[in-house]
Amino acid sequence: MHTASQVALKPVAVARPSGAFEQSLAQASLRRVEAKEFVFAEGDPTTHLYRVETGAVALYKVLADGRRQIVGFGYPGDLIGLGDQGEHLMNAQAIKPTRLRCLPVASLRHSAAKDPTLGFKLYEALARELAATRDLMLTTGQRSATERVAGFLLALSRRNERSGRDPAEFELPMTRADIGDFLGLTIETVSRTFTKLKSLGVIELPLSNRVKLVDVGELEGLADGEKHVC
Amino acid sequence: MHTASQVALKPVAVARPSGAFEQSLAQASLRRVEAKEFVFAEGDPTTHLYRVETGAVALYKVLADGRRQIVGFGYPGDLIGLGDQGEHLMNAQAIKPTRLRCLPVASLRHSAAKDPTLGFKLYEALARELAATRDLMLTTGQRSATERVAGFLLALSRRNERSGRDPAEFELPMTRADIGDFLGLTIETVSRTFTKLKSLGVIELPLSNRVKLVDVGELEGLADGEKHVC
DNA sequence: CGGAACATTGACCCATGTCAAGTGTCGTGG
């Protein structure tokens, strides 16, 4: 397995807890946001958590001089805003038209009173986020550009597989800039790396935002830092 | 303030929760580990959480080829192992002789039954870790070597201040290799950066593992990426 | 059709990594 080599894709995402929580979600109000619209911004009071229904959201922090670190993407099924006590610690911005279920934190507290295991479930959910964030840190701290991009594509592929979509060919909802700010690379390096993977025959890019994984084994080798894959 | 520029030092550390939890800790058994000894390793079943009493612990993950990412240091007062469900997701290795309080997770569950707010406290503790880990990611993903090292020293200084020790001059419990693996730099770059800060008159190094912060304002400027500080 | 936004590509450069000596500093044992 290549578990250690995966690029974390769910730092702020969470498997769906069930029970009282699911019930709250089912009756939660729906919100639509356009691409580039903010779901919330850093410093906003944490009034709601959100579950992505359709679309995709980028979660990021910015440095004073504008450098940006995307800490995760929210895809359908993912919960965002979790762990932000009092006020949000980062920005959540839609990267395509998106629908969200809005869950008031007040009602969450109410649910917690009825369902004593809810607190523990939230803890577990947060533990998964933390694990994913640390994996991403391992990636941005220690890996080469090729390893990062290869791992990123594999993580997307596996996520697609889990949600019953095609793991071999799929759309990239985010721009090269988003990928760069996630992996700690520039737009140009991301683009060049895609080109390199393409010329290695490992992937195809029928459109700039659509990838086809041609040789997954080789891609895994590249993600794991093997210099010469046979 | 320079909050955004701080290098997170408490990714796996936690302010002390009180109540039933504190009580459990007070009667928890004490364990001594020597420098370089493991507290636990990745894959070990999570039997205990630990609170550092004295000494220091490095928490890290390793890639297949040996590259290492330290995700945080545990200092006195910090809780380590939190969030690791079932088995530990990283290694915890003492970097100096260390004493730890050992808290069986079974007894933690027992406490949780008596104190329904405990689950929520653990959630909050984990939320703080997550926030710290994301800050560190922002650092390793986006900052230059000088910014990283300057931010690291400031974070250590502030931690010392909080625990009532001298924020201007203190020991570095970790080696250059540890600092490098934490900040995503090589030993040599860390060493050179220390030398650079020294020759800028911002710090002094009376011993290689003892720092004196001479010009904190300047250091903050460097940590924030200001090219020319006046 | 035209323009905006995104992506690709090339040329160049620099920060940091790599490799290789040195230089302390400490602890141990003679």
Add this chain to the structure above:
DNA sequence: CCACGACACTTGACATGGGTCAATGTTCCG
């Protein structure tokens, strides 16, 4: 008390991956 070895740290010379700047292509949408 000194000699030695082990380790950690520093420093230098050099290589290089990826950043920067700039030009060009492509896609999409009004």
